[in-house]
Amino acid sequence: MTPEDFTQVVSQCTHFLNDHYPRTVRQRLETIIESPHSELRRDAYGKGGFVNVLESEIAELMGKEAAVYMPSGTMAQQIALRIWSDRAQNKSVAFHPLCHLQIHEHMAYQELHHLEAVLLGEPDRLFTSEDLATVNHPLAALLIELPQREIGGSLPTWQELEAITQLAKSKGTKLHLDGARLWECGPYYERSYKEIVADFDSVYVSFYKVLSGLPGAALAGPADFIEEARIWMRRHGGNLHMASPGAVSAKLGLETYLPRIPLYVTKASEVAAILNRFSGVRVVPEQPKTNMMHVRFEASAEKVMDAVGQIAAREKCLLFGWARPENDGSRVELWIGDAGLDIPQERLESLFSELIRSLT
Amino acid sequence: MTPEDFTQVVSQCTHFLNDHYPRTVRQRLETIIESPHSELRRDAYGKGGFVNVLESEIAELMGKEAAVYMPSGTMAQQIALRIWSDRAQNKSVAFHPLCHLQIHEHMAYQELHHLEAVLLGEPDRLFTSEDLATVNHPLAALLIELPQREIGGSLPTWQELEAITQLAKSKGTKLHLDGARLWECGPYYERSYKEIVADFDSVYVSFYKVLSGLPGAALAGPADFIEEARIWMRRHGGNLHMASPGAVSAKLGLETYLPRIPLYVTKASEVAAILNRFSGVRVVPEQPKTNMMHVRFEASAEKVMDAVGQIAAREKCLLFGWARPENDGSRVELWIGDAGLDIPQERLESLFSELIRSLT
Numbered sequence: 001m002t003p004e005d006f007t008q009v010v011s012q013c014t015h016f017l018n019d020h021y022p023r024t025v026r027q028r029l030e031t032i033i034e035s036p037h038s039e040l041r042r043d044a045y046g047k048g049g050f051v052n053v054l055e056s057e058i059a060e061l062m063g064k065e066a067a068v069y070m071p072s073g074t075m076a077q078q079i080a081l082r083i084w085s086d087r088a089q090n091k092s093v094a095f096h097p098l099c100h101l102q103i104h105e106h107m108a109y110q111e112l113h114h115l116e117a118v119l120l121g122e123p124d125r126l127f128t129s130e131d132l133a134t135v136n137h138p139l140a141a142l143l144i145e146l147p148q149r150e151i152g153g154s155l156p157t158w159q160e161l162e163a164i165t166q167l168a169k170s171k172g173t174k175l176h177l178d179g180a181r182l183w184e185c186g187p188y189y190e191r192s193y194k195e196i197v198a199d200f201d202s203v204y205v206s207f208y209k210v211l212s213g214l215p216g217a218a219l220a221g222p223a224d225f226i227e228e229a230r231i232w233m234r235r236h237g238g239n240l241h242m243a244s245p246g247a248v249s250a251k252l253g254l255e256t257y258l259p260r261i262p263l264y265v266t267k268a269s270e271v272a273a274i275l276n277r278f279s280g281v282r283v284v285p286e287q288p289k290t291n292m293m294h295v296r297f298e299a300s301a302e303k304v305m306d307a308v309g310q311i312a313a314r315e316k317c318l319l320f321g322w323a324r325p326e327n328d329g330s331r332v333e334l335w336i337g338d339a340g341l342d343i344p345q346e347r348l349e350s351l352f353s354e355l356i357r358s359l360t
Numbered sequence: 361m362t363p364e365d366f367t368q369v370v371s372q373c374t375h376f377l378n379d380h381y382p383r384t385v386r387q388r389l390e391t392i393i394e395s396p397h398s399e400l401r402r403d404a405y406g407k408g409g410f411v412n413v414l415e416s417e418i419a420e421l422m423g424k425e426a427a428v429y430m431p432s433g434t435m436a437q438q439i440a441l442r443i444w445s446d447r448a449q450n451k452s453v454a455f456h457p458l459c460h461l462q463i464h465e466h467m468a469y470q471e472l473h474h475l476e477a478v479l480l481g482e483p484d485r486l487f488t489s490e491d492l493a494t495v496n497h498p499l500a501a502l503l504i505e506l507p508q509r510e511i512g513g514s515l516p517t518w519q520e521l522e523a524i525t526q527l528a529k530s531k532g533t534k535l536h537l538d539g540a541r542l543w544e545c546g547p548y549y550e551r552s553y554k555e556i557v558a559d560f561d562s563v564y565v566s567f568y569k570v571l572s573g574l575p576g577a578a579l580a581g582p583a584d585f586i587e588e589a590r591i592w593m594r595r596h597g598g599n600l601h602m603a604s605p606g607a608v609s610a611k612l613g614l615e616t617y618l619p620r621i622p623l624y625v626t627k628a629s630e631v632a633a634i635l636n637r638f639s640g641v642r643v644v645p646e647q648p649k650t651n652m653m654h655v656r657f658e659a660s661a662e663k664v665m666d667a668v669g670q671i672a673a674r675e676k677c678l679l680f681g682w683a684r685p686e687n688d689g690s691r692v693e694l695w696i697g698d699a700g701l702d703i704p705q706e707r708l709e710s711l712f713s714e715l716i717r718s719l720t
Binding site: 030072111 | 436466471575
């Protein structure tokens with residue numbers, strides 16, 4: 001199936017296991033226009049209007065003194081690490097080998113901020129307090145990603161998380177949370193977001209993934225840290241002339257999708273239970289901790305996507321949109337949102353049976 | 361008049377000399393939704409959808425091989441200078457002392473990119489080819505801002521511009537155009553945009569000022585330069601998950617406002633003619649070159665804005681929204697858009713007479 005044929009097939013689908021239902025640009029903007037928040041006056045370069053309302057709400061939700069709305073997490077996290085590094089007069093920071101900063105940002109932390117990274121642990125597992133203990137020089141900051149996207153949304157136990165954060169604190173290392181998908185952690189930890197992030201000095205959260213907003217992020221932390229972050233945001237070119245539409249969409253995401261996350265997490269667990277029955281398939285992590293999982297197929301990405309395309313063409317149901325080659329097989333990322341909830345288990349069992357059959 | 365009272369007065373105004381008519385967030389998004397362009401499918405991180413359509417159109421309009429849509433000019437211009445600097449293996453760049461990079465970006469060109477700037481000429485006048493000739497070391501790039509915003513939208517004559525660009529070329533210096541307000545230059549130079557920017561190696565244009573779009577900019581130049589700029593945009597945190605709404609608004613701006621710029625420029629000239637009649641007032645430049653001007657008052661900013669507020673309260677017409685203190689007096693920035701066109705000359709004469717009377 002050519003990419004054009006695949007796109008054509010997807011456009012005919014009515015059901016989607018991955019993500020929320022697709023929305024056009026027009027539909028996304030209509031949601032914002034129809035919301036009461038868009039009555040509020042606009043901001044000017046992030047000052048006034050709805051942007052500051054959202055920032056206060058995020059600060060409150062995270063239990064931090066202040067927050068700043070930013071265009072992206074790429075910007076927010078470099079800025080957080082740079083500030084902690086400058087304050088410690090130490091360019092050394094630490095994170096997982098598959099951290100967003102290491103694999104998705106063209107090494108901006110080096111190229112723009114001249115930071116040096118210690119990569120903790122191994123790519124296919126979470127790092128541990130033992131890994132941290134092996135670092136024998138001072139670190140300005142430690143970045144922890146909860147959940148760890150590149151290993152299927154894995155999460156450390158609460159005890160292990162506390163062991164890591166306490167060790168970092170004992171060494172005077174600042175803790176920064178990569179909370180790109182923090183919203184999805186609530187059910188696993190059975191704690192409020194404020195409790196989950198309490199040990200972190202700074203926290204980044206995202207608004208366009210499960211919350212389905214326009215591109216946008218927030219960085220929360222101490223008031224003086226956030227003031228400094230605003231200066232760095234301007235330096236990065238992220239202090240935009242008007243941020244209200246994104247801020248309104250973020251607020252709508254918090255209202256609409258955040259309360260449904262427990263439903264998504266339950267469904268993800270049920271989907272994994274089906275997948276775990278097949279041979280030639282491995283779910284990562286085996287028991288999902290959030291609404292996300294990765295799925296390892298022994299078959300090639302091309303073969304998997306061809307089969308997914310055939311099923312989608314016949315059943316008008318898209319299981320997932322892409323697979324990437326990995327070792328001898330392929331890897332798929334799957335996260336449950338509104339759309340996945342609408343596919344009954346029996347149908348999923350039959351669709352996945354069909355998929356696996358066509359791969360063997 | 362307190363700031364709150366002033367805001368209240370402005371909210372009651374029906375006429376505005378400066379800018380286009382104010383629009384709420386909702387009204388801005390409605391314009392995008394109602395446009396046929398928002399039918400097009402969305403982009404994913406700037407790929408596909410309407411973003412690439414806009415990029416091609418800008419490249420064509422500027423006569424360059426390629427263009428990239430970016431969140432802001434702050435980002436675009438640092439990136440342009442960084443690339444030229446890296447290629448020349450020379451950290452030295454040159455621009456005017458009141459360049460945006462020097463006064464509005466918290467010295468990001470130093471803090472993020474470690475560039476070193478030669479400031480050409482004096483703050484209150486354009487730099488000349490003679491100023492450039494005094495630089496006796498190689499420059500990686502020269503940034504020219506057309507028109508120069510901080511001196512009221514001043515423009516060099518075509519001959520002087522050519523003298524500068526030819527001298528730079530003869531020294532092997534790359535030419536970057538700060539075209540934040542390039543759209544406004546067409547009538548003065550009586551040339552197409554393609555001709556105006558022909559000597560420049562890279563060009564930045566903005567979409568949210570006279571074009572009234574959502575925040576957004578474009579950088580145009582050689583294809584390999586733009587490919588590199590995309591990598592730097594990602595490093596800056598500017599490769600956003602979805603850029604289509606901004607790109608659609610930019611296209612609408614090109615369709616709606618670009619053809620009206622000659623009207624705005626003519627009106628600006630008429631407004632300046634009125635202002636030039638009063639003593640205690642100086643228009644910069646004395647004869648506006650674009651739809652913009654600065655106005656110097658001998659009275660303090662507070663006194664000027666108080667008088668403007670009183671007039672706005674009585675007449676429902678806002679002359680301008682802010683003045684900043686400067687030396688013994690104050691400075692105001694004024695640019696003509698749709699709203700200013702609707703105020704007849706006789707009314708402006710009477711409003712400005714009243715303003716000047718109340719200042720003396």
